[in-house]
Amino acid sequence: MVSYRRASCKKVVVGGQQGRKGRNFCHQAHNLLKKTSPNTVSLKMGSLFDDAVIFKQSEKEGEPNVLTVNCPDKTGLGCDLCRIILFFGVTVVRADVSTDGKWCYLVFWVIGKTSTRWDLLQKRLVEACPSCSLASAISYYRDEEQTPRNPEVFLLKLCSHDRRDLLHDVTKVLFLLELAIERVKVSTTPDGKVIDLFYITDIRELLHTDNRKEETYRHLRAVLGDAMISCDIEKSVSEITSYSQGPSFLSDEVTEEMFNAEISNGSRDRTSAFRSPSIKIDNSLSPSHTLVQIVCQDHKGLLYDVMRTCKDYNIKISYGRCTKKGEKERQMELFIMQADGKKLADPNKQSSLCSRLQLELSRPLRVALISRGPDTQLLVANPVELSGKGRPNVFYDITVALKTLNKSIFSAEIWRYMIGGREWEVYSVLLEEIEGSLIAKKQIEEAVWNKLMN
Numbered sequence: 001m002v003s004y005r006r007a008s009c010k011k012v013v014v015g016g017q018q019g020r021k022g023r024n025f026c027h028q029a030h031n032l033l034k035k036t037s038p039n040t041v042s043l044k045m046g047s048l049f050d051d052a053v054i055f056k057q058s059e060k061e062g063e064p065n066v067l068t069v070n071c072p073d074k075t076g077l078g079c080d081l082c083r084i085i086l087f088f089g090v091t092v093v094r095a096d097v098s099t100d101g102k103w104c105y106l107v108f109w110v111i112g113k114t115s116t117r118w119d120l121l122q123k124r125l126v127e128a129c130p131s132c133s134l135a136s137a138i139s140y141y142r143d144e145e146q147t148p149r150n151p152e153v154f155l156l157k158l159c160s161h162d163r164r165d166l167l168h169d170v171t172k173v174l175f176l177l178e179l180a181i182e183r184v185k186v187s188t189t190p191d192g193k194v195i196d197l198f199y200i201t202d203i204r205e206l207l208h209t210d211n212r213k214e215e216t217y218r219h220l221r222a223v224l225g226d227a228m229i230s231c232d233i234e235k236s237v238s239e240i241t242s243y244s245q246g247p248s249f250l251s252d253e254v255t256e257e258m259f260n261a262e263i264s265n266g267s268r269d270r271t272s273a274f275r276s277p278s279i280k281i282d283n284s285l286s287p288s289h290t291l292v293q294i295v296c297q298d299h300k301g302l303l304y305d306v307m308r309t310c311k312d313y314n315i316k317i318s319y320g321r322c323t324k325k326g327e328k329e330r331q332m333e334l335f336i337m338q339a340d341g342k343k344l345a346d347p348n349k350q351s352s353l354c355s356r357l358q359l360e361l362s363r364p365l366r367v368a369l370i371s372r373g374p375d376t377q378l379l380v381a382n383p384v385e386l387s388g389k390g391r392p393n394v395f396y397d398i399t400v401a402l403k404t405l406n407k408s409i410f411s412a413e414i415w416r417y418m419i420g421g422r423e424w425e426v427y428s429v430l431l432e433e434i435e436g437s438l439i440a441k442k443q444i445e446e447a448v449w450n451k452l453m454n
Contacts, residue, residue, distance in 0.1 A: 051070075052069065052070055052071040052126050052129045053067065053068070053069050053070075053071075053122050053125040053126045053129065054067070054068040054070075054122075055067055055068075055118050055119075055121075055122045056068070057118075064093050064094070064109040064110055064111050065109070065110050065111070065112070065118070066107065066108070066109055066110075067085075067107070067108040067110055067121075067122075067125070068105075068106070068107050068108075069081060069104070069105070069106040069107075069108075069125060069129065070103075070104075070105050070106075071103070071104065071129035071130065072102065072103055072104070072129070072130045072131070073099045073100075073101060073102060073103055073104040073130075074130045075311070075314065075316060075339070076307075076311040076387070077104065077128070077129075077130070078097060078106065078307045078310075078311075078317060079304065079307035079308045079310070079311040079385070080128050081106065081108075081125060081128055082301075082303045082304035082307045082308075083304055083308070083389065083392060084121070084124050084125055084128055085108065085110065085121070085125075085304075086300070086301045086304050086391075086392055086393070087124075087180075087392040087393060088112070088116060088117070088120075088121045088124075089112070089113060089116065089393070090110045090111070090112045090116060090121065091110060091111045091112075091300070092108050092109070092110055092302075092303050092322070093109050093110065093111055093324065094108075094109040094321075094322060094323055094324065095107065095108050095109070095303055095320075095321065095322040096320070096321045097317055097319065097320040097321070098318075098319050099316075099317070099318055099319075100318075101316070101318070120178075124203065150388070151201040151202070151205065152201065152202070152205070152207070152208065152235065153182060153199055153200070153201055153235075153236040154199070154200055154201070154202070154207050154208075154233055154234065154235055154236055155197065155198070155199055155200075155233070155234055155235070155236045156174075156179075156196070156197070156198040156199075156200055156216075156231070156232075156233050157195075157196070157197055157230075157231070157232045157233075157234075158170065158194075158195075158196040158197075158198070158220065158228070158230070158231050159193060159194070159195055159196075159228075159229040159230045159231075160193070160194050160196075160224055160227045160228045160229050161192060161193060161194070161226075161227045161229065162188055162192045162193065162194045163227055164408055165403050166194060166224070166227070167186060167194075167196070167399050167409050167412065168399035168400060168402070168403045169223050169224065170196060170198075170220065170223070170224070171395060171396045171399050172223075172396065172399075173216075173219045173220055173223055174198065174200060174396075175393065175396050176219070177215070177216060177219060178202065178203040178204055179200045179201070179202055179203070179207070179216070180200060180201045180202075180203060180392065181198055181199070181200055181395050181396075181414070182199045182200060182201055182390075182414075183198075183199040183414045183415065183416075184196070184197065184198050184199065184395065184412060184413065184414045185197040185412075185413050185414075186409070186411050186412040186413070187411045188410055188411060193229070199236055207233065208235070213233045216233060217231055217233075254368060254370055254379070255419065257368065258366040258368050258379065258381060259366065259381070259419050259420050259424070272363070272365075272366065272367040272368070272445065272446075272449045273362050273363045274296070274297040274299065274361065274362045274363070274453075275296075275297055275362070276358060276362050277294055277295060277296030277297070277357070277358060277361045277362060278293075278294070278295040278296070279292065279293070279294050279354045279357050279358060280292070280293045281293075281344070281350050281353075281354065283343055283344075283345060286335060286343075287343075288337065288343065289318055289319075289335040289336060289337055289343060290335070290336050290337065290343045290344040290345075290350075291333065291334070291335055291336075292332075292333075292334040292335075292336055292353075292357075293331070293332070293333055293334075294306070294330075294331065294332040294333075294334070294357065294361070295325060295329060295330075295331045295332075296329065296330060296361045296362075297328055297329055297330075297361075298324075298328055298329060298330045299364065299453040299454065300452065300453050300454060301364065301391070301453075302322075302330055302361070303322055304391075305360045305361060305364050306322075306332065306334075306357070306360075306361070308360075308385050309353075309356055309357055309360050310334075310336065311385065311386075311387075312356075312385060312386045313352075313353055313356070314338070314339045315336050315337075315338065315339075315344070315353070316336060316337050316338070316339065317334050317335070317336050318335050318336065318337060319334075319335040320332065320333065320334040320335065321333055360383075364382070364391075364453065365380060365381065365382050365391070365394070365449070365452055365453065366379075366380065366381040366382070367379070367380050367445055367448055367449045367452070368445065369441050369442070369444055369445045372430075375410070375430055375431070376430075376431045376441065377428060377429070377430055377431070378398070378402075378427075378428075378429040378430075378431060378444070378445075378448065379426065379427070379428055379429075380394060380398060380426070380427040380429075380448065380452070381424045381425065381426045381427070382394055382424065382425050383422055383423070383424055383425075384416065384422075384423040384424065384425055390416075390425040391425070394425070394427060394452065395412075395414060395427055397448075397451050397452050398427060398429060398448060398451075398452070400451055401447050401448045401450075401451035401452075402429070402431070402444075402448070404447065404451075405443075405444060405447055407431055407432065407444065408431070408432045409429055409430070409431060409432075410430045410431060410432055411429075411430040412427070412428065412429045412430070413427075413428045414426070414427050414428075415428070431444075
């Protein structure tokens with residue numbers, strides 16, 4: 001066992017009469033890192049011990065728990081951690097982030113559910129932390145950590161007799177088993193049978209083993225009972241990460257409505273959108289960092305949406321915090337720099353980042369309900385990270401919302417499309433015939449949006 005001494009944290013220097021708030025924040029962030037982080041971190045065989053992530057349960061009921069991450073830094077680590085937290089259905093009510101570019105210290109105040117598996121969440125966060133090696137007392141990241149390999153994709157073929165909430169029950173089993181749905185095709189035959197094709201990846205990376213497959217069979221059989229006819233899991237031989245140029249089932253009008261980058265407060269229906277956030281950029285507070293101030297409506301995955309945008313723009317967050325403002329809003333203060341270590345001084349780059357943040361925080365997802373002759377089609381779309389990762393648990397949340405509304409799913413598909421120069425993950429769900437007015441359809445759209453975002 002060897003001991004690695006952390007590099008000292010650089011302070012963000014601020015000045016001027018208007019820099020008092022920024023100075024206070026930077027001073028607090030520096031003291032937080034200095035006070036709460038130990039001077040040394042133990043390493044063995046190039047990997048961090050499990051105490052890289054510490055979970056502290058709240059002493060009082062109703063107060064948030066605390067997750068602390070203390071590990072080597074890498075670009076996009078905050079996004080990866082927030083994505084895992086979102087996958088487990090945990091809400092971040094406050095966050096503090098600090099890094100010197102080599103070592104990072106992140107604190108998340110989180111609230112879970114009675115079913116939240118905190119020990120498993122902690123384990124997954126540890127696995128996401130980069131390992132480091134020692135060479136002449138200088139740490140460096142291994143190449144394999146910088147370029148993560150794509151997980152193996154497996155095809156789950158399930159045949160069963162149709163019944164209400166069948167798809168929801170299957171997706172719930174996959175969610176609990178940490179089997180992520182990458183693509184799906186569900187169809188119902190005239191004789192009342194359902195053919196489900198799930199392209200899945202295993203977060204535990206064990207689905208190639210007989211024990212893991214048997215565990216999946218057992219849980220599906222326990223939920224479906226005699227309704228299950230057959231079930232098979234095999235390694236997928238097709239490439240599922242490829243995308244089409246555009247979905248054939250979307251008309252130009254629907255495509256414009258769902259994927260238009262501009263949001264008109266007057267003409268556009270606001271059911272599936274938040275108020276436009278306030279985003280300000282200030283380069284006067286620090287000679288080395290750009291301050292980004294955000295005030296926006298709170299929603300599920302808010303921190304992930306900000307972090308993935310910064311990751312896609314190759315922006316490094318040196319210091320940051322996210323706190324509550326009022327009942328339904330959050331405010332963030334982020335001291336950022338570009339990948340080259342310089343401030344974000346180019347007005348065009350500033351405008352581009354602000355526009356993207358405006359879009360991602362007002363419409364993180366796109367939801368629409370359209371009529372296709374006698375049928376009703378629910379469409380949900382989310383942008384895909386440049387790394388190729390989509391938003392977690394979207395399909396599961398859709399099935400939960402439809403189950404709550406007592407709506408049956410006739411068929412469902414997940415595909416990826418290149419629209420407007422961006423890759424999108426599009427969920428198409430064909431519902432049973434909906435009787436009633438446009439108000440009833442709008443209630444479905446609103447219920448799905450609320451489940452996905454609240």
